[in-house]
Amino acid sequence: MDVATPKAAILEARGISKTFGRVTALSDATFSAYAGEVSAIVGDNGAGKSTFIKILSGAIAPSGGDFLLDGKPVHLTSPQDARDHGIETVYQDLALAPSLDVASNLFLGREARLPGILGRLGFLDDRLMRARARQELEDLQVGLSSVSQPVFTLSGGQRQAIAVARATAWGKRIVIMDEPTAALGVRESAMVLKLIERIKQNGVAVIMISHSMPEVFEVADRITILRLGRTVRQMRRDETTMTDVVAFMTGASVEFVQEIER
């Protein structure tokens, strides 16, 4: 990626707040994501990460703040609305139908119908869906023996790959991943991180939430740190260290770090 020229953010959230009754989940969350980059959101438990991700994916509406796509303000009303804006989310529990085959899962909710009268009667174009699914998985270099095997026959990492492939197949611009490796073993995590690397190279803006610092430092280009509902820092990975990030995250030595910076 060409890092020399400063680019405009594809997605920008400024001063996002969210209150649930008297509980303030987010007070001032600010974040930007860029095409062809991985932007990680990190934070301790209760920092507001999952609330923030739900706002970004359209599942809940913010109480305040500005949300910009390509510099234009938008209001996302539902996950469907977000999808219409090119934002796809890979949920932590993947939202796959295990008894359906791989191709049907990639097209879940967006099934392809046959052309003509048969299609209008509701007949599905399974051949087309399988071919596209094969193509999509090939692009991401996901090795699967067949796209017509049910998802329950796949390993956790392969399932994650299917969920990611579904997101990238439809979300050509922004893909949000909520703890993509949380449920995976070492080898499968590595495979998913490679996948993230690949979709980023396709020019997609990847937004990733993760608990794992080594993973964040392995794939993220930018790191946004949330603490108690606000963004305490946004920085490039190469400008910081794991120790600093953990310090900002926990607040353990924020003052101390700030002192040094001054």
Add this chain to the structure above:
Amino acid sequence: MSKTATANPPAKSAAPRNIFARSTNLYIFFVLIALIAFFSLISPNHAFFDRGNFVNIAWDTAEILLLAIGETFVIITAGIDLSVGTVLMLSGVVASWVIAQMGGPPALVASGHFPNAGTAIPLGIAVAIVIGGIAGLINGTLVTRLRMPAFIVTLGVFSIANGLGDLVSSSGAAGQSAIPPVPESFANTLGNGNLVFGLPTLVVIAAFIALVTHVVLTRTLFGRRTFAVGSNPEGSRLAGVPVTSHLIWVYTFAGFMAGLAGILDLARFHATDIQGHSLDNLDAIAAVVIGGTSLFGGTGSILGTVIGAFIPTVLRYGFTIQGISSFWQDVVVGAIIIVAVLFDQIRRRRVT
């Protein structure tokens, strides 16, 4: 099967795939064939192996099959519909009441003459189907919009339909069987007619519907989403599947099938048996479960349900010809249900 998707070595060799999904069908199909072969061999003069006998078996199976087809869709969504049997009864009773009311002057109707049969019968058919559909719509709406357990909702509708059916049928002065039998013309065509290949009309209709619903389940958007909703409702919702409206359609379809079965039952027997259908729901569910559809949702087939519907009838006919008490049919069918569910459990254990 399809070729390897990528240049990478496949992470898993051709997975167990549908072996398990299909195997229950296959096993149960062999069980059915074995039963038929067994009874054919041991019956005196091979009386079991007879076209007339097979036609009667198909005829007796057809009605439960209609209920079981609707039930298959419901169970694939991980739901259950306990109301289909009494909804069948209610639909039949109301249809016969409508046909009697609209058929002509009461005196003529009472003596079996229906001057207005031409309008009364289509109206009766429509009423039966609409009542079934409405019952299903109520089931579906309560299950989805009010998030109530299907078991409880459909048990309630089971009881309501049962009571209403009783009320309508005993609304006459005599206190029971107040409704005269349907016109002979109706019974002789739809009920006992042999329209195609000399097969009972009911059998032809059930076979046709089984074929259509098999195609719907395996080839269309409606079928695919039925499996998706049963496999992961929340995930389907997040992926953009309209889960609520889909479930309402599925329950409405099951009710529609009960209404259709109600009118066909009425045509066959001239009047609807008030007591005779309270266990139909269990027979339908048994057919679905024996046929390999999982009560946990997400897997199932119409083909399996067809086979599952035949097994109890084949047993009953086989036992009758052998002079064995038909009560043994219940015992054997119960055992088969338990084995079928056991298979389902084992399959799920391997899956998850």
